[in-house]
Amino acid sequence: xSAELSDSCxxxxxxxxxxxxxxxxxxxxxxxxxxxxxxxxxxxxxDEIIAANEQDLAAASGYGLSDASIDRLRLDAGxxxxxxxxxxxxxxxxxxxxxxxxxxTRPGGMRIEKRRVPLGVVFFIYESRPNVTADAAGICVxxxxxxxxxGGKEAxxxxxxxxxxxxxxxxxxxxxxxxxxxxGTTDRAAVGHFLKMHEQIDVTIPRGGEGLIRRVAxxxxxxxxxxxxxxxHVYVDASADVxxxxxxxxxxxxxxxxxxxxxxxxxxxxxxxxxxxxAIAERLASRGIEMRVDKRAAAHxxxxxxxxxxxxxxxxxxxxxxxxxxxxxxxxxxxIARYGSGHTEAIITNDLAAAERFTDLVDSAAxxxxxxxxxxxxxxxxxxxxxxxxxxxxxxxxxxxxxxxTSYKYIVRGNGHLRS
Amino acid sequence: xSAELSDSCxxxxxxxxxxxxxxxxxxxxxxxxxxxxxxxxxxxxxDEIIAANEQDLAAASGYGLSDASIDRLRLDAGxxxxxxxxxxxxxxxxxxxxxxxxxxTRPGGMRIEKRRVPLGVVFFIYESRPNVTADAAGICVxxxxxxxxxGGKEAxxxxxxxxxxxxxxxxxxxxxxxxxxxxGTTDRAAVGHFLKMHEQIDVTIPRGGEGLIRRVAxxxxxxxxxxxxxxxHVYVDASADVxxxxxxxxxxxxxxxxxxxxxxxxxxxxxxxxxxxxAIAERLASRGIEMRVDKRAAAHxxxxxxxxxxxxxxxxxxxxxxxxxxxxxxxxxxxIARYGSGHTEAIITNDLAAAERFTDLVDSAAxxxxxxxxxxxxxxxxxxxxxxxxxxxxxxxxxxxxxxxTSYKYIVRGNGHLRS
Numbered sequence: 001x002s003a004e005l006s007d008s009c010x011x012x013x014x015x016x017x018x019x020x021x022x023x024x025x026x027x028x029x030x031x032x033x034x035x036x037x038x039x040x041x042x043x044x045x046x047d048e049i050i051a052a053n054e055q056d057l058a059a060a061s062g063y064g065l066s067d068a069s070i071d072r073l074r075l076d077a078g079x080x081x082x083x084x085x086x087x088x089x090x091x092x093x094x095x096x097x098x099x100x101x102x103x104x105t106r107p108g109g110m111r112i113e114k115r116r117v118p119l120g121v122v123f124f125i126y127e128s129r130p131n132v133t134a135d136a137a138g139i140c141v142x143x144x145x146x147x148x149x150x151g152g153k154e155a156x157x158x159x160x161x162x163x164x165x166x167x168x169x170x171x172x173x174x175x176x177x178x179x180x181x182x183x184g185t186t187d188r189a190a191v192g193h194f195l196k197m198h199e200q201i202d203v204t205i206p207r208g209g210e211g212l213i214r215r216v217a218x219x220x221x222x223x224x225x226x227x228x229x230x231x232x233h234v235y236v237d238a239s240a241d242v243x244x245x246x247x248x249x250x251x252x253x254x255x256x257x258x259x260x261x262x263x264x265x266x267x268x269x270x271x272x273x274x275x276x277x278x279a280i281a282e283r284l285a286s287r288g289i290e291m292r293v294d295k296r297a298a299a300h301x302x303x304x305x306x307x308x309x310x311x312x313x314x315x316x317x318x319x320x321x322x323x324x325x326x327x328x329x330x331x332x333x334x335x336i337a338r339y340g341s342g343h344t345e346a347i348i349t350n351d352l353a354a355a356e357r358f359t360d361l362v363d364s365a366a367x368x369x370x371x372x373x374x375x376x377x378x379x380x381x382x383x384x385x386x387x388x389x390x391x392x393x394x395x396x397x398x399x400x401x402x403x404x405x406t407s408y409k410y411i412v413r414g415n416g417h418l419r420s
Numbered sequence: 421x422s423a424e425l426s427d428s429c430x431x432x433x434x435x436x437x438x439x440x441x442x443x444x445x446x447x448x449x450x451x452x453x454x455x456x457x458x459x460x461x462x463x464x465x466x467d468e469i470i471a472a473n474e475q476d477l478a479a480a481s482g483y484g485l486s487d488a489s490i491d492r493l494r495l496d497a498g499x500x501x502x503x504x505x506x507x508x509x510x511x512x513x514x515x516x517x518x519x520x521x522x523x524x525t526r527p528g529g530m531r532i533e534k535r536r537v538p539l540g541v542v543f544f545i546y547e548s549r550p551n552v553t554a555d556a557a558g559i560c561v562x563x564x565x566x567x568x569x570x571g572g573k574e575a576x577x578x579x580x581x582x583x584x585x586x587x588x589x590x591x592x593x594x595x596x597x598x599x600x601x602x603x604g605t606t607d608r609a610a611v612g613h614f615l616k617m618h619e620q621i622d623v624t625i626p627r628g629g630e631g632l633i634r635r636v637a638x639x640x641x642x643x644x645x646x647x648x649x650x651x652x653h654v655y656v657d658a659s660a661d662v663x664x665x666x667x668x669x670x671x672x673x674x675x676x677x678x679x680x681x682x683x684x685x686x687x688x689x690x691x692x693x694x695x696x697x698x699a700i701a702e703r704l705a706s707r708g709i710e711m712r713v714d715k716r717a718a719a720h721x722x723x724x725x726x727x728x729x730x731x732x733x734x735x736x737x738x739x740x741x742x743x744x745x746x747x748x749x750x751x752x753x754x755x756i757a758r759y760g761s762g763h764t765e766a767i768i769t770n771d772l773a774a775a776e777r778f779t780d781l782v783d784s785a786a787x788x789x790x791x792x793x794x795x796x797x798x799x800x801x802x803x804x805x806x807x808x809x810x811x812x813x814x815x816x817x818x819x820x821x822x823x824x825x826t827s828y829k830y831i832v833r834g835n836g837h838l839r840s
Contacts, residue, residue: 021783024780110791112801112802202814221638223643223814251838251839365830366831369834370834370836371837375832375839376830376832381532393622395643407814407817410796412796413789414791415790417791417792418667418671419794419800
């Protein structure tokens with residue numbers, strides 16, 4: 001049984017590798033035609049997709065899904081239009097493959113260029129949202145990569161229907177048959193098999209809970225682009241505009257709870273504490289946020305709960321925030337280096353030198369000056385479709401779109417050049 | 421004993437991490453002053469370094485080093501001048517840190533820039549050549565990284581002397597004390613400890629034999645930049661100039677044996693086989709190269725030895741080459757995909773379409789047209805100092821210099837911008 005599973009996984013990975021060789025030099029026109037015609041085909045197949053989705057919904061309560069999860073799983077005509085729109089947006093993005101990143105001529109006349117190429121095969125593990133199936137397929141193929149999709153079992157029928165439609169269009173327009181493959185089995189052991197196939201798979205991208213990502217990072221024998229949640233900070237500098245501080249903190253914390261770029265911790269300069277903290281606390285209280293405060297902050301935060309050391313390292317992903325008072329910008333930066341996760345941090349300041357110093361000192365994927373932490377997002381940055389937000393520094397950091405799924409090669413043109 | 425070793429490794433890694441935070445925003449002037457004054461200081465300390473080197477040389481025979489290895493280990497005034505010159509060349513390179521990779525303004529006026537930053541802490545494992553100690557320290561610090569150096573035990577006294585001098589200059593010019601640290605123990609277990617410290621170490625770069633690199637890649641919990649040897653191919657297209665083919669193959673194979681970018685396998689189009697193979701074989705024979713040939717090639721290679729399947733997958737790193745005849749450029753590309761290692765491949769051709777097709781189809785770190793495979797090298801590419809040549813596609817591919825030791829962060833400037 002296990003040997004059979006292992007064989008079927010290897011067959012998927014090997015055929016993906018073969019497809020990736022074709023994809024690497026596939027003309028942009030063909031990739032874009034596949035995206036646009038797939039968008040049309042998905043809309044035409046609305047009934048077929050909804051029927052498949054109903055099978056998933058019927059099984060959902062058996063999986064113990066929450067109402068919110070069931071809602072995310074549900075497809076209707078409007079959501080299928082949304083999926084189609086997503087594919088059309090990817091078609092409109094510039095093809096990254098073949099871009100010359102730099103080029104120069106060496107003494108002696110040898111010409112060198114650094115040309116962008118696909119990574120090869122992407123193994124993508126993701127949660128139970130059928131729209132992600134089409135999105136990920138589109139991003140990978142547009143960037144010249146083959147993809148092995150391992151979606152949550154809860155959306156299996158919906159994903160299968162979508163991938164089948166993408167495959168029919170692929171056959172028609174000349175995209176390799178195995179460019180997009182869905183792992184058919186829900187056996188969790190399959191993931192373990194794929195994670196050992198570094199000969200075939202160039203990168204694994206796990207999306208989901210921290211436990212899944214840690215397991216994948218520990219087991220994978222190929223590179224992994226990790227996507228952890230963030231313990232994001234807003235630091236209110238001595239020079240901050242109080243109204244701006246109140247609004248940015250409210251937006252960073254409350255615009256959406258439970259997301260990776262929501263603010264989890266507030267740091268405030270002691271010089272502005274008495275002016276700003278009461279207004280911040282009032283606003284956060286009005287939004288139902290519990291405040292865990294250090295000793296100095298406590299005096300200015302009615303109803304604040306004493307914070308423990310653990311609070312400052314916690315990503316609440318919910319209606320709680322920790323608050324600490326600092327004596328300087330440098331102390332804020334040290335606190336962030338100690339407790340933060342390098343995701344997103346913001347400073348609120350009117351002092352240019354402080355803004356420069358903070359953006360220098362803080363080593364996070366995104367450092368905001370007078371803007372909400374919620375902006376760290378590929379869509380908000382205008383980078384186009386994204387397959388995730390990397391919390392790594394290696395290879396890709398922050399939003400991962402088409403370019404983050406690429407590598408490069410050096411092309412060297414000579415005239416019989418020999419090394420002496 | 422093991423707990424003590426583990427503690428001392430953690431102390432090194434933790435202090436490197438602290439140093440890396442300072443280095444990240446250290447002014448270029450200070451880094452360059454450190455490089456230039458270190459160059460002077462090494463020359464001034466020639467006697468001290470040679471005395472240390474003599475201790476290594478005295479122990480060398482006890483380690484069973486070959487004469488060639490002992491020669492590489494030996495330092496004299498000229499070689500110390502060479503090390504100093506290397507540091508001066510790094511000082512002359514542009515500082516990659518702070519480079520704005522791109523920048524733009526979003527609708528609504530939020531400004532976004534993608535700024536190059538250091539990776540953080542590099543753990544570098546390398547062979548017993550004392551010049552590499554100074555080179556690696558220079559490359560890492562110039563790119564804003566702290567480095568933990570784990571050199572071969574055979575060069576320990578020489579490396580210690582060099583690192584001590586770099587440290588004295590660091591204290592003088594304001595480079596953090598722990599920017600460059602040499603692992604003092606020769607206990608092999610230390611490497612295992614460091615490879616688990618992904619909280620402190622951002623990347624490991626192992627240089628040495630394939631066994632070492634495989635061990636490091638398997639054990640490391642942080643990213644690894646791998647540097648394997650290459651099974652490099654030269655493909656002689658139907659349209660090739662025969663003289664050029666003979667010269668490029670000789671240079672690719674013989675200019676230096678046993679290096680990663682030397683040619684190990686020759687592929688030749690059947691249409692040019694009868695014209696070109698005899699001349700190629702004569703030249704290679706005159707250089708003492710043994711030829712392992714497939715059936716069709718055999719008729720044109722006097723003294724050729726029948727090749728086995730295994731030959732085509734072998735990196736001889738010595739005076740042997742495999743030779744196969746192909747019916748088309750596509751067959752050559754398929755052969756390379758099957759047997760190659762993605763390091764360096766070359767085509768010899770006068771046909772523009774063939775050159776374009778080959779550079780499209782072949783997925784190697786460097787693809788040469790009418791040039792020797794031996795050019796795949798940071799120095800030959802004019803990229804400046806390098807710490808290795810990556811055979812990975814992820815993060816860095818090909819020569820790894822200053823820029824390959826960096827990441828980036830997004831800096832976002834708003835005016836109280838909120839996400840709606």
